[in-house]
Amino acid sequence: MLGQQVQPSQIPVYGSAPQNPPVYVKYFIGGILYSTRERDLEDYFKKVGNVIDVAVMRDKNSGRSRGFAFVTFAVENELSK
Secondary structure (H helix, E strand, O other), X not given: OOXXXXXXXXXXXXXXXXXXXXXXXXXXXXXXXXXXXXXXXXXXXXXXXXXXXXXXXXXXXXXXXXXXXXEEEEEOOHHHO
């Protein structure tokens, strides 16, 4: 095929990628109470969107909350429209 034009239909495909891969948005949530749990944030934010993940950041030595978290949402892929 050196120097020849190849039509896309002639290119072998091994496996398949999703046509519309999911799109995720991660938000920083600051100033939360030290007693706030992941479940509390998930319950609150599921009212506004499809929550995929919640991570309260904790001190690696004490395990105590550091007062902030990240919430990841799945959003509709605009390319699929």
